[in-house]
Amino acid sequence: MIDAESMLSLMKGRQSDRRYLSKPVERDKIERITEAGRMSPSACNGQPWHFVVVDDPALRDQVAAATESVILRMNAFVREAPVLIVVVREKSNFTSRAGDLIKQKDYSLIDIGIATASMVYQATAEGLGTCIIGWVDDRRIRKVLGIPASGKVELVICAGYTDNRLREKLRKPPGEVISYNRY
Amino acid sequence: MIDAESMLSLMKGRQSDRRYLSKPVERDKIERITEAGRMSPSACNGQPWHFVVVDDPALRDQVAAATESVILRMNAFVREAPVLIVVVREKSNFTSRAGDLIKQKDYSLIDIGIATASMVYQATAEGLGTCIIGWVDDRRIRKVLGIPASGKVELVICAGYTDNRLREKLRKPPGEVISYNRY
Numbered sequence A, B: 001m002i003d004a005e006s007m008l009s010l011m012k013g014r015q016s017d018r019r020y021l022s023k024p025v026e027r028d029k030i031e032r033i034t035e036a037g038r039m040s041p042s043a044c045n046g047q048p049w050h051f052v053v054v055d056d057p058a059l060r061d062q063v064a065a066a067t068e069s070v071i072l073r074m075n076a077f078v079r080e081a082p083v084l085i086v087v088v089r090e091k092s093n094f095t096s097r098a099g100d101l102i103k104q105k106d107y108s109l110i111d112i113g114i115a116t117a118s119m120v121y122q123a124t125a126e127g128l129g130t131c132i133i134g135w136v137d138d139r140r141i142r143k144v145l146g147i148p149a150s151g152k153v154e155l156v157i158c159a160g161y162t163d164n165r166l167r168e169k170l171r172k173p174p175g176e177v178i179s180y181n182r183y
Helices: A004-013 A027-038 A057-065 A076-080 A094-103 A107-125 A138-145 B004-013 B027-038 B057-065 B076-080 B094-103 B107-125 B138-145
Strands: A049-054 A083-089 A129-133 A152-160 A178-180 B049-054 B083-089 B129-133 B152-160 B178-180
Touching: A004 A107, A004 B027, A004 B107, A027 A049, A027 A083, A027 A107, A027 B004, A027 B178, A049 A057, A049 A107, A057 A076, A057 A083, A057 A138, A076 A129, A076 A152, A083 A107, A094 A107, A107 A129, A107 A152, A107 B004, A107 B107, A138 A152, A178 B027, B004 B107, B027 B049, B027 B083, B027 B107, B049 B057, B049 B107, B057 B076, B057 B083, B057 B138, B076 B129, B076 B152, B083 B107, B094 B107, B107 B129, B107 B152, B138 B152
Parallel strands: A049 B178, A178 B049
Antiparallel strands: A049 A083, A083 A152, A129 A152, B049 B083, B083 B152, B129 B152
């Protein structure tokens, strides 16, 4: 059992880490992290996802390069992360896609968010830092990793050990977004 | 600190609960749950969300009715849940919306999924059962709760105490969706 205060502390302690130590991440940690993703809830249990763990240094560099924008000076830190988890969105099941049509929204994007959060919180419990990258070159990563055209690379999760003294202290405060019974 | 095995057990213990006890849920639990949502990561820290906690029985019944489909025989159980958390998607910030345009995807739907997962896992740590409902009548719920047209109701999270002997045992097994270094 996890007590409620510890759980909230874990979530509050998570931040988007953009510095990693080169120390490799153990495979049993990775396995628990992806297991957390795999067990996540999804619309009609469609599980519209596939996770590719990239810890081979050469492949990791190629995937990292496909998240970088030299012009916007973004995501150069991704290649520092010893592990990248590539989150591929797959076609969902029939009932979920019927729901998409009727309700005119793409539940599978929400599902991808849920599974990603599960992996990030498991990684936090494993003592790892993470950063979720949404800026990805889908086509290029698919080519590097042999992902079929039916899948779409939506996110890349960076994971690795961090130097706690170096963890970035700055984060924007969250807004007031909660109300009771009325908006 | 939460140890990694306990965290994974918590996630594996979560299921979509469709039976609730009428026992009310304490407000301090609700506050920690929504706090977990509020602290969640989002694209460019855009926080494109607003959470409305509905625990007033009359309003709760009206929101529940807006998730039900009599024809499809769906979601009649929602009115049993003592608390509903209505997840409203708001317009994100400029940088995140610029990303949407360039990358042609709606990051805010992913963000909504992440925040929802945070709330569900905090609720689990609080000893509550949950079920995420994606089948919602956005317009009707907006009217009931006074949500402005700029917001869109994407999900409703049911939360409440459950009778462990009655918890539904059946869930479809998750698929094999993890690979290493290649798809």
